[in-house]
Amino acid sequence: MRLFHEQGYGATGVAQILKEAEAKSGSLYYYFPAKEDLLLAVLEQYKKIMKPALMAPVFERYEDPLDQVFGLLEKYRDMLIKTNCTLGCPIGNIALELADRHEEVRRLCGENFDNWKSAVGQCLEEAGDHLRPDVKVGELASFFLTVMEGGIMQARAYRSIEPFDAAIASLKDYVNHLLKNNARPVQQSSARD
Amino acid sequence: MRLFHEQGYGATGVAQILKEAEAKSGSLYYYFPAKEDLLLAVLEQYKKIMKPALMAPVFERYEDPLDQVFGLLEKYRDMLIKTNCTLGCPIGNIALELADRHEEVRRLCGENFDNWKSAVGQCLEEAGDHLRPDVKVGELASFFLTVMEGGIMQARAYRSIEPFDAAIASLKDYVNHLLKNNARPVQQSSARD
DNA sequence: GACTTAGTTGAACGATCAATAAAATACCTC
DNA sequence: GAGGTATTTTATTGATCGTTCAACTAAGTC
Numbered sequence: 001m002r003l004f005h006e007q008g009y010g011a012t013g014v015a016q017i018l019k020e021a022e023a024k025s026g027s028l029y030y031y032f033p034a035k036e037d038l039l040l041a042v043l044e045q046y047k048k049i050m051k052p053a054l055m056a057p058v059f060e061r062y063e064d065p066l067d068q069v070f071g072l073l074e075k076y077r078d079m080l081i082k083t084n085c086t087l088g089c090p091i092g093n094i095a096l097e098l099a100d101r102h103e104e105v106r107r108l109c110g111e112n113f114d115n116w117k118s119a120v121g122q123c124l125e126e127a128g129d130h131l132r133p134d135v136k137v138g139e140l141a142s143f144f145l146t147v148m149e150g151g152i153m154q155a156r157a158y159r160s161i162e163p164f165d166a167a168i169a170s171l172k173d174y175v176n177h178l179l180k181n182n183a184r185p186v187q188q189s190s191a192r193d
Numbered sequence: 194m195r196l197f198h199e200q201g202y203g204a205t206g207v208a209q210i211l212k213e214a215e216a217k218s219g220s221l222y223y224y225f226p227a228k229e230d231l232l233l234a235v236l237e238q239y240k241k242i243m244k245p246a247l248m249a250p251v252f253e254r255y256e257d258p259l260d261q262v263f264g265l266l267e268k269y270r271d272m273l274i275k276t277n278c279t280l281g282c283p284i285g286n287i288a289l290e291l292a293d294r295h296e297e298v299r300r301l302c303g304e305n306f307d308n309w310k311s312a313v314g315q316c317l318e319e320a321g322d323h324l325r326p327d328v329k330v331g332e333l334a335s336f337f338l339t340v341m342e343g344g345i346m347q348a349r350a351y352r353s354i355e356p357f358d359a360a361i362a363s364l365k366d367y368v369n370h371l372l373k374n375n376a377r378p379v380q381q382s383s384a385r386d
Numbered sequence: 387g388a389c390t391t392a393g394t395t396g397a398a399c400g401a402t403c404a405a406t407a408a409a410a411t412a413c414c415t416c
Numbered sequence: 417g418a419g420g421t422a423t424t425t426t427a428t429t430g431a432t433c434g435t436t437c438a439a440c441t442a443a444g445t446c
Contacts, residue, residue, distance in 0.1 A: 013434085166339075170332060219407085
């Protein structure tokens with residue numbers, strides 16, 4: 001998982017995986033028919049850990065559903081900061097590298113995205129009474145993913161957190177326009193307290 | 194350019210380039226010290242042709258600056274449709290594949306993005322009198338790029354134009370919130386006539 | 387103690403990778 | 417047309433790619 005995330009699938013050789021895992025090639029191919037099956041297992045693992053490892057900690061920390069959503073985005077921001085804006089979304093990377101070549105990979109990336117959007121959509125649903133009635137939460141959740149992935153791409157291309165922060169700021173501004181007039185607006189550059 | 198766009202840099206072998214270009218390896222290495230320099234030349238070429246080949250035709254077709262911007266996004270939509278949602282933004286692809294490894298590549302991707310955002314920002318500047326005074330056109334132009342790249346990523350991952358269209362729809366909705374009350378709103382799903 | 391099963395090992399495979407060097411040809415100048 | 421430079425061709429390099437396989441060890445069963 002780590003190597004595919006850091007270097008991509010194609011750029012990671014089986015030899016390096018074996019070395020860092022302290023395993024021998026025969027053992028790998030005893031369990032996995034081919035390198036590609038290793039990637040499929042990685043994508044399955046992401047599906048499995050997304051909620052308990054990524055979302056649960058954020059959702060516990062915040063009560064307000066909108067805080068939860070933006071807290072989730074903050075997690076990705078943390079990763080960008082920690083890696084000096086070199087590491088992106090592991091699913092997005094794989095999707096862009098292989099989605100058009102391997103159908104199975106594409107399917108699993110889609111399922112990961114689906115789960116992500118479903119979790120965000122659930123938060124938005126909970127915040128529904130603060131949102132204008134014409135807001136479609138499904139489309140808005142998809143927009144959250146779009147903005148986050150696009151923001152990560154720019155942050156990596158510029159090796160700077162600025163474009164990512166700018167994207168989130170615009171997104172917050174948009175969300176505030178979708179809130180009912182009596183709702184408390186989303187605060188810029190920090191979670192609402 | 195075509196092969197790097199279709200397959201990515203790493204996945205495209207020199208042998209294939211030579212075959213399709215009907216050239217021999219010696220000739221390639223006579224002009225380019227290494228494969229990487231070929232990529233740099235490709236990125237330079239994108240810089241050179243972006244305005245005349247991509248933007249000029251769109252800007253000629255529409256008069257209204259906001260129509261021009263969304264007409265530009267439509268160009269990317271056309272490419273997704275033509276390629277059955279397999280081909281993304283050539284710069285974005287390369288940026289995600291190599292930005293964190295080759296500094297020079299990263300710089301050129303950034304310059305391509307800069308030019309793109311600068312052109313969009315210029316349109317927004319021209320539409321400035323219809324926008325609320327607190328709108329920062331630079332940040333908004335960056336947001337346009339963010340949404341487009343994120344939309345393309347999802348369209349490829351799902352091999353469907355839907356997420357892209359949904360992203361553009363949300364973006365249009367947002368822009369309409371930024372317009373002054375007396376301004377004509379951006380129409381959904383087709384250029385304003 | 388004989389036999390089976392599960393799992394591991396590491397050398398080796400053919401293919402492909404980017405890159406090179408030298409020979410051969412085309413082009414230009416005088 | 418001779419001489420020299422620019423460019424192309426051909427053949428090959430060593431490295432690395434993912435993958436295979438026969439030999440081997442360890443554990444369990446009867």
